[in-house]
Amino acid sequence: MTTDADARDQLIDLAAEFYDQFAAGQIPEMELPTRTKSNIEYDEESGVWTYGDRTSVRSANSVNGARKLLKATYTIEFLADQLGEDRSSTLRELYYLSESWDNDEAQFSNQDESNDLVEDLEIVTGVTREDFHMRPEESGATLMGPLRLREQTRRGEREIHCQEDVGEGGYQIPNNPDMIEFLDHDIDFALAVETGGMRDRLVENGFDEAHNCLVIHLKGQPARATRRITKRVHDELDVPIVVFTDGDPWSYRIYGSVAYGSIKSAHLSKYLATPEARYVGIQPADIVEYDLPSDPLSDSDVNALESELEDPRFQTDYWEEQIELQLDIGKKSEQQSLASRGLDFVTDTYLPERLDEMGVL
């Protein structure tokens, strides 16, 4: 973990680099890995996907490039000041804050721009945005299961048991999960669930208690904090992780980002991805086997599946087989479609059978 002082130094070093480029009569520039699908590579050592060798240069050589670098210097100043004062802010706040800067050219035109810039700075400085004290907007997801932990809050330390000390909603994962210390647990496996509806179904049916399962709610495409805590649960508590999502191409990407890392944050894959995480379902094979209610694949679904076939992260026998099967049957199903067999079907039949097959139960 990077200290605030280290993070601050890294930022100022980057500014110094621009300074030196100016002083040498050169055009300031910043070199970054190319952030596209074609430039992510499998890292044998860690088992995750990270950026390859190809790089792109952000140079002040063009009007756009110069504006980007100007914004970068303003953002560097802001982040350095924030760290110096031990404050934090959200990505959205950064976007609005830029309005207060004295220079119109430095203001962000939309939030995607400021988000991207913070990611650029993460990559170049090797410091995560959490260590810049930057928070995402969305609240973190939740945990429910036999786990006791200690959280370092601004209002002192809290010890929490993620079944006994929380309500039905479960334990809210903080923005920087590295502030958490795991104390004690009874977990046999962790189940990461895509949708809130399914997560509530599992909790209502007492699945966590029945199987000593830590239910992690992913809330769609998981936030970094969710992915980070998933990795820590796996690495530190040594429990298997399984991912339970809808049966469509977008959900496979959710699994992909949990297990292999996302393309946008591939620079943090080693820190966020859990390559050992395995996919429970809904598999295309399940749609056939359990004769689940389904929707036909739309054109964009088909495109997404085809693009996944070319995604290096999905180039395994298992995924190729599943995706081709899905293209073949032309159908997709949601997690909740299991309710067509009764509300308890998922906890009594589907999950036990699947987890048994996978050797988890």
Next chain:
Amino acid sequence: MTSFQSSLGENEGIAEELAESQRQISIAEFFEKNKHMLGFDSGARGLVTAVKEAVDNALDATEEAGVLPDIYVEITEIGDYYRVVIEDNGPGITKEQLPKVFGKLLYGSRFHKREQSRGQQGIGISAAVLYSQLTSGQPAKITSRPKGQSEAQYFELIIDTDTNEPEISVDETTAWDRPHGTRIELEMEANMRARQQLHDYIKHTAVVNPHARIELREPGLDEPWKFERATDELPAETEEIRPHPHGVELGALIKMLEATESYSISGFVQEEFTRVGTKTADSIVDAFRDRYYGRELAWSPPSTRPTVTDAPDAVETAVETAVANKGAAATAAFAAGVAETVAGTDHLSRCELVAIVDTVAEEVADDTGRTFGSTVRENAVDAAWTAVTGVDGETDPAAEDAPLVTDLYALVDDATSTRKDDATVRAMAEALARRVAELDGDAFRITRDDLERLVVDAASFVEEQHDATFGETARGNVVAAVWSRSRTVPDDPPKVRTVAGDRDAAADLLEAMRETDILAPPTGCLAPITAELVEAGLRKEYDADFYAAATRDAEVHGGDPFIVEAGIAYGGEIPAEGSVELLRFANRVPLVYQRGACATTDTIRSIGWRNYGLDQPGGSGMPNGPAVISIHVASTNVPFTSESKDALANVPAIEDEIELAVREAARELKSYLNKRRSMQQRREKQDVLGRILPEMADKVSEVTGRSRPDIDGALARIMNNLSVERELEDGEVRLLVENHSNTTERPEITDIVSIEPTDVSAGSVVDMDGEWFIRWEPEVGAGEEQQLTYTVDDDATFEVSVGGVETEKLTVNT
């Protein structure tokens, strides 16, 4: 001389009608009937036309006299009338010439000339005089002062409308401030509703005649409108040329035939036309003979036909039989000679056979001393011809194996597509054979027109009888094949006098001239404005950012040479709204009416202007934007859509040249606009980066806590610039020239130093009153740098200036 040729028929009509009118109707009546044709159909238009005719005349008169035109136009309101005054500094007019020039319709020095000039029929100015007289009752008041005369002469001139005879009613000397020139004053019923056209006409005249000074005063102008001269160069003098054979019409040709002193057609065409020498004359005469006499069909000799081995040659036998009383040896030699020569030809016509018989008869006569007289020769020809053609008046010339059918079958078979079935081809060959055998005489002589008719007839017969199709293409092919198989006859062409008296023969001659390939006419008769002066003219009247012009090489249309020129002015003060302004000129005369009907407008509309950087809604039609396009067509015969000469006719050859000329100028416009755009982008980039980078440098220095870095080097690099930077160390001056662009640059660098420099690297030093000018012209390749050095004592002051590089690309930091 311009439209005279193409509309000569009409002019003739006018002349005849005019002659008649002197007896039957008054000239006033005639004018009344035809005023729309002459441009006087309304008071508004009449005024413009009067000015136009007078100014055109004035320009022509001054140019012919080699004087730079200085023209004054004044329009004043006098009660219900308008008075038009036009003055020039031309050679003046003598009293004898006066009535003819101003008073009589259809008089003009240019009327019968074939050269480029403004006035086209000699009808305009006299029509203006007549119009003024008819509407106001006032005489034309003319002041003239020929060069070198101490006093000017004042005349008043009235046209007797009953006799079309001008009368000079007043003739007195007067004082005039011009040393030479002509002034004409006309009073007429008119109005100024066509002010815009008048202004356009004057302004455009100034554009297209940059050598003229023109002044206009009219009631609507607060102060006179003056157009100054942009060049002292008079347009090249034009020379008159004889007509080109491709440019005459039947009526003109007959007149020329009647007037010529030549006896033979060959002499006539060589004498009276341009670009016709002996060789071309021969081609014309051959083509004329083909039309006048027709050609003779040629047939294959009997020796080429399949026959019984060792059978005697049919020609030889026939000739031998036909010759009597010439002795066996001579007869045999004669027959053998004829037969051998005939067998040596692929095909022969009767004329050729006659020539062969004559030649052989002479040879045999030389060898044997036996004379073969004309009767004998004729008999021999008849006999041999029967042997060749098989037409003897008894056997069927269209029988299946008749020689005519065999030859025609081969021709038709070759000429038609392979898909024609054999029976049709054979039927066609037989039908043709039957018809050619019926031609008058036995020489198978036929003109092409008759041949066409004959083939059509045969084809429809075949179609009817055999239920086969023999379409137009097939017929055309057969005609072409048969025609090329036939021979031009050696008969002497008729004499000029015969042709002159025979309209059909003259038409044949005209067609022969048109069909013969003849060199394009010489272009000395044209006076293009030249690209340079087209541009100067635009530059003079339009305050624009960019000018381009192009002059094409001369081309020919219908025997008349023509040249197209185009110019474009862009940007500056030219209004950006609406479509571009189009200036149209024919022989240096602006065309102000009927823009929409003009070939120039059509051509501009058909060009894709977006490609050249002009806005064009919908991708066709008149382009929009701050541009003026001018088009000038100079020709000995400008084809107009009508007699009022307001619009160019859509002649493809001329439209093509207009397009090429406009595109040539437009290409320059395009590269200018592209360059301007990239300059603009460069400037924008420079602006933005020039603002952002210092701010970034400030911020960086703030964050790092260091002093502000020097960013000039980075800036120069970003701009793809040429940067010139001074470094000064211990009295040694270094000018660092860095080229950050991607092309080689050759800046001209001058450093002005207050103290004498020493050790100057390369460069030259000039002492100018205590200041030293050091001058370098280094060649700096793309991405390279050079150092220019010298040494001075301390305390020197410097001032550097850099030329030879666009300022946008230059960063000087010294």
